[in-house]
Amino acid sequence: MLSELFSAEGFVGLIFLITVGIIIFGAVxxxxxxxxxxxxxxxxxxxxxVAGIYYFLxxxxxxxxxxxxxxxxxxxxxxxxxMMADPEDHTGTSAxxxxxxxxxxxxxxxxxxxxxxxxxLKTEWREFPKQGSGDIEQLxxxxxxxxxxxxxxxxxxxxxxxxxxxxxxxKGRS
Amino acid sequence: MSILNLYNFLxxxxxxxxxxxxxxxxxxxxxxxxxxxxxxxxxxxxxSSVNFMAFNRFLAPDPVIGQIFTLFIMAIAxxxxxxxxxxxxxxYRNYKSIDTEDLVDLKG
Numbered sequence: 213m214l215s216e217l218f219s220a221e222g223f224v225g226l227i228f229l230i231t232v233g234i235i236i237f238g239a240v241x242x243x244x245x246x247x248x249x250x251x252x253x254x255x256x257x258x259x260x261x262v263a264g265i266y267y268f269l270x271x272x273x274x275x276x277x278x279x280x281x282x283x284x285x286x287x288x289x290x291x292x293x294x295m296m297a298d299p300e301d302h303t304g305t306s307a308x309x310x311x312x313x314x315x316x317x318x319x320x321x322x323x324x325x326x327x328x329x330x331x332x333l334k335t336e337w338r339e340f341p342k343q344g345s346g347d348i349e350q351l352x353x354x355x356x357x358x359x360x361x362x363x364x365x366x367x368x369x370x371x372x373x374x375x376x377x378x379x380x381x382x383k384g385r386s
Numbered sequence: 387m388s389i390l391n392l393y394n395f396l397x398x399x400x401x402x403x404x405x406x407x408x409x410x411x412x413x414x415x416x417x418x419x420x421x422x423x424x425x426x427x428x429x430x431x432x433x434s435s436v437n438f439m440a441f442n443r444f445l446a447p448d449p450v451i452g453q454i455f456t457l458f459i460m461a462i463a464x465x466x467x468x469x470x471x472x473x474x475x476x477x478y479r480n481y482k483s484i485d486t487e488d489l490v491d492l493k494g
Binding site: 216226229232242248259278281296313314316325341346359362366373381 | 388389390391392393396397399400401402403404405406407408409410411412413414415416417418419421422424425426428429432435436439440442443444445446447448449450451453454456457458460461462463464465466467468469470471472473474475476477478484
């Protein structure tokens, strides 16, 4: 076991376990801390761990995009929302909605986790022979040939989101 | 199958994705404020992205489709977060609170 740990593969496995630990720690902080600012920090930590998982899944480009968009943009955006709309201190009160919301949510989440785990581990997945390597060159070609329509539609969605966010946030300002 | 060799198996990634999804559902049900629910919904999206990437790496014949799905999920999540944040700001301006207990004007 110890000699395995100091080989190259064992070290990679150790880094993978650390990545999984970062994800679990971040998710726990994001959902269970009382202050919303800590939740946002936990969310950023969990997203960093997910970027590491993408790297292990042989896709460094998506890992990079995860760091840029989720850790760099979405977390900061939510931090802005916390700063703009949460002046009061929640230290005294519970972060949960009601007396039953915590146990109810925990049981529902645990049930869904158990169901998906059993489903994922018990199913006999069929592997197909790989047709490509899935590197960034093929990704770009597929985005601009096979999936052009979706690519253009997503830009329209983002444009509408920008205009809608501006209109919503501006209304009511004197 | 040693514990240091876990990263070569599809099941590991599916369990991680289920974990993120379960945490997200827990946060969605249990959180009191709208921003807390928004944070939990981001965890749900991250779980689904990890699932797509895992199937892309291990099972899909063309290992580009899952990456494209994940990139589009990222774009949708960014748009959704922007809209949700502006809704939170508008709600806070009208109600002076983002507590879900206070947003009950439509309750019969």
